[in-house]
Amino acid sequence: MSYSDASNLNKKTRSKVVTLPSTQRITCHECGNKKEFLEVSDGVILTTRFIQNKDGSFSQELDDSQVLGQVKFYCGDCGADLTQFHKRFLEMLF
Numbered sequence: 001m002s003y004s005d006a007s008n009l010n011k012k013t014r015s016k017v018v019t020l021p022s023t024q025r026i027t028c029h030e031c032g033n034k035k036e037f038l039e040v041s042d043g044v045i046l047t048t049r050f051i052q053n054k055d056g057s058f059s060q061e062l063d064d065s066q067v068l069g070q071v072k073f074y075c076g077d078c079g080a081d082l083t084q085f086h087k088r089f090l091e092m093l094f
């Protein structure tokens, strides 16, 4: 009896993990949104190097950003946590 209880529990906790075939687009499991997504980076240091020109104006040399914390991925519609798809998002980012 206790054995079947445990397997039921396993089924429940696993139902939220969604794996996608490699050709499928990322879809929010809460609202079905597949258009807008948010990438939220924690603890970011934004460093931008500028070069001052002879006339006193500045040109941006390079953008050196450092992410210290976690990068989370959210649905842009309902805000559901889609971080499990973030790796796939990076793979499809051009």
Ligand SMILES: [Zn+2]
Residues within 6 Å of the ligand: 028, 029, 030, 031, 032, 033, 075, 076, 077, 078, 079, 080
């Ligand atoms: Zn959503």
